[in-house]
Amino acid sequence: MRSEAEANRVIEQYGDTVRRLCLVHLKNTADTEDIFQTVFLKYVLSSASFESPEHEKAWFIRVTINACRDLLGSFFRKNTVPLDQLLDQPAPMGEDHREVLEAVLSLPPKYKDAVYLHYYEGYTAPEIGRILGKNVNTVYTLLGRARQLLKEKLGGEGDV
Amino acid sequence: MSEPLKEALDQVRAGEELKEKTRAFLSEKTRGYQKAPAVSRRPALSAAACVLVLLCLGLWKVYFIPVSVISIDINPSLELSLNRFDRVLSVEGYNEDGQALAQALDVRFLNYRDAVEQVLASPAVADCLARDEYLSIAVVDDDAQRQQALLAGVQSCAAGHGQAHCYAADGSQLEEAHHAGLSYGKYQAYLELSALDGDITPQQVQSMTMREIRELIAALSSSAGDSAQDGSSQSTGQGPGTGSGQGSAQGTGSGQGYGQGGHHGESGHHYGQTH
Known part of the structure; x- marks a missing residue:
């Protein structure tokens, strides 16, 4: 202990x-x-x-x-x-921040980890794969789809 | 998106209150970082619980295995199945009266002595005893020690209930008895009777009272004896060839005995003395 x-x-x-x-x-x-x-x-x-x-x-x-x-x-x-x-x-949280955060939180659960680890913690796809126990290609796919979903939610704004 | 998300999440922090609560939680769970917390005992507790469950299941299984049978026959004919703890697991009636009695009794899980007492005190059996009917109690168990212990128990229960014949036996003929649709005690009486009269069937015996069966056996035995005596006296006169003459004379004697109603009554006292 x-x-x-x-x-x-x-x-x-x-x-x-x-x-x-x-x-x-x-x-x-x-x-x-x-x-x-x-x-x-x-x-x-x-x-x-x-x-x-x-x-x-x-x-x-x-x-x-x-x-x-x-x-x-x-x-x-x-x-x-x-x-x-x-x-x-x-x-207090700014409107921009709130919008982005809400968009991320509204993602299906399987995308949230990859988005958080990549965009916030700065991990690469192979590192995320190791942490989540997923194939690297799966991580790339998750990140790609998450980006797409966030674009739709945020109305195409931001450099996703 | 990266920057706003980073900035938004940067604002999310573990508050001091949460940290303080966590420190207290850890201290409590580890008893001041001295001992493994209660959580770590879970595997041991689970193992103990599993062992307990297995023991209970084993005990449960053992409890419900019948090891002995007590066959009580008077006119109602029934059997009590006992487990190794001498508790009654089931009651089965082997004739109409026996089935009615088995239905009326509530002896499941009672000690066998209490159950036997209850059977003997039931109106159906008590009436038979009052009419001086013959009571047979057979203890069937493959273990000699248990046999004797159970026999002593039923003998003490039967004491003071008129003519009662208590005996013990192993279970070798139990299945045959059930196959014939008879309780063990009645089947033994049937075997005795059928040795004297080959025409008698288990169905005929099923509805007879034990006293009727015993009387019939006694009558057939004595008439067979008489016939044999007659045969030998006849043959003495006839000289050579005695052997074959005796054999045929005995056969005839049996047939006559079964038909002689009056003769049965006479032999009743003879049986009473025997037991």
Whole structure:
């Protein structure tokens, strides 16, 4: 089992990433809190050793995505709620940002991870393939279709 | 799109409250980072639960395997199937009265002694006992030790219920008995009777009371004896060739005995003394 100091370090280091992934997948703050805590508990109990900070980050991303998928297995969690309820931070969000974020969140679940990892985290398709356990070509296809869908949603605006 | 998305998501952060709650959660689950949390005990608990379930299933299976039979015959003829814990699993009637009694009884899962007591106290059996009918209780079990224990139990139940014959046997003839449509006890009586009268059928025996069967057996036995004596006295006079003469005389004797109603009554006391 890992120490309290290690737990505090990763909460500071990866808390935001885990929180964002929860936002991408989950519909309410209660689920977010649940997954957030579960992910860090898994870390504390895990005996996995990491070769690099990138490796460690990829572990958090994968564990968070898997935890979210497990939770979303339930039919009752498939209802959506307005974005306002999801974003609990006080800073007001600009209209452009909100529109893009809403467009991404409204994508079918299978595209959201690839879009988030590519556009936000800056991972390449092979890296995304490794994290999500998917074929590289599948990742390219997902990203291509997601781009297409976002174009349609955003009315052809932006450099997708 | 990349830039607005980045900027929008940059605003999403794990709040201090969430982080603090998580720290408290981790501390609680790991008991101050000292012990593995309760979650880690799940595999052990699951294994224990599996073992428990298997044990229960095993016990359940063992519980519902009949190992002994108690055949109670007077006029109602029925059998109690017992498990290895001496509990009654089922009651089956082997003639009309027996079936009616089996339906009326509520002895399932009772200890065999309580069940036998209930059968003996039932109006159908109590009436027969009041008429001084003959009660037969057979304990059928392949295990000699269990046989004796069960026999002692039924003997104590039958004590004070008039003429009762309790005995134990192994299960070698149980299937034959059921095949003939008779309870074990009645089948034994049938075998005894059919040795004296080859024409008697299980169906005829089925509706007879045990006393009627015993009386018939006694009558046939005694008349066969008389006939044999007659045959030998005749043959003495005839000199050589005695052997074949005796054989034929015995056969005739049996036929006569079965037909002699009055003779049966006389032999009743003879049977009573025997048991």
